[in-house]
Amino acid sequence: MRDFFKTTRFKVILCVLALLLGFMIQAAYSGTLSSVASKAIGFVSTPFQAVSSAVTGWFGGFFDRLTLADELLEENTQLQQQVRQLQGQLADLDRYKSENETYREMLQIQEEHPTFEMEAASVIARxxxxxxxxxxxxxxxxxxxxLQDPVITQAGMVGIISEVGPNYAVVxxxxxxxxxVGATATASRDPGMVEGDVALAQEGKTKLRYLAPTSExxxxxxxxxxxxxxxxxxxLLIGTVLEVQMESSGISKYAVVQPAVDPSEVTSVMVVKAY
Incomplete structure (x- = not known):
């Protein structure tokens, strides 16, 4: 405490008090005490008023920001709802577009094969x-x-139905x-049998087997x-011959066939129910 009375801060405070006291004594003799007092009070209170004004302004700005944040949150929520609605409309549009494309293909196939009775279907799982x-x-x-119904697209044959449920089927x-499936090469008219092959399947190909050793x-x-x-x-188009080889037995030939349809890519098909 004693050290405080020796500090510069104490000396400054003492000088200010002395000045105030001098102003008050002078004002008492001159009759302007109230004016001096008012000025002194104003001098002392001004910093506090400034601080109060700043605090009031900060709180006002804070609440304005809260109000703006609420408005932005509500606007963001509305925009998200609009985005979801638009996404749903786009999904519906894509579905309608796919269905229209499927029905267009079905119509073309129907024109080529007027005896076909077909059912359009979408791939729902792999x-x-x-x-x-x-x-x-x-x-x-x-x-x-x-069971055994052929599955096709406009481009060609995809496979056959191997399992059936009330509202689904496996291809x-x-x-x-x-x-x-029995098959024929179009130019030579040589008959054979198209069968899947484990090794060729890895390359997306299949095999036309049991061709005569003299096949052309x-x-x-x-x-x-x-x-x-x-x-x-x-x-029904199955594919295109890539090469012809003799079987290891030497009894018959086989042809490697590139399918007209890539089964891994189809999204919609037609099932031939009757013909």
Whole structure:
């Protein structure tokens, strides 16, 4: 405490008090005490008024910012709702566009094959464990789909129905060794059987087997389904011959075929229910 009385701060305070006292004594003799007192009070209170004004302004600005934040939050919520609505409309538009494309393809196929009775379907799931790209569609027995029905697109044959539920069906693709369909090479007219092959399936290809050792099937020929056995309709495009080889047994030839349709890419198909 004693040290405080020796500090410069104490001396300044003492000088200010002395000055104030001098002003008050002078004002008492001159009759202007009230004016001096008012000025002194104003002098002392001005810094506090400034601080008060600053604090009031800060709080006012703070509440203005809160109000603005609430308005921005509400506007953001409304914008998010509009975005969700637009996304839903875009999804509907994409679905309608896909459906229209499917029906357009169905109409073209119907013109080429007027005896076909078909059902349009969308791919709803794929078997991630399948090496042959089997998939599930959103149509089943309730729509008249049955086992062994051919599955096609405008570009060509995709596979056959291998499992049926009331509102779904599973498609085994032409890359699967379980897939077998009579076929003919268009130029040479040599008959054979298209069967999936494990090794070729990894390359997205299949095989036309049981060609005669004298077969004249050549690279570039188209391979079409035949109605041999009456199981599948004729003249469904399967693919294109890439090369012809002799089987290791030497009894027959086979052709490596590039399918017209990539089963891993299809999103919509037609199921031929009757023909």
């Amino acid at each position: 078997d991630s464990s399948s090496r042959f790209y089997s998939f599930k569609i959103d149509r089943g027995s309730d729509q008249g789909i049955a 085994t693709t032409l890359l699967d060794p379980a897939f077998k 099937v050549k690279e570039g020929e188209l391979v079409m389904s035949s109605d041999l056995g009456g199981t599948y309709p004729a003249d």
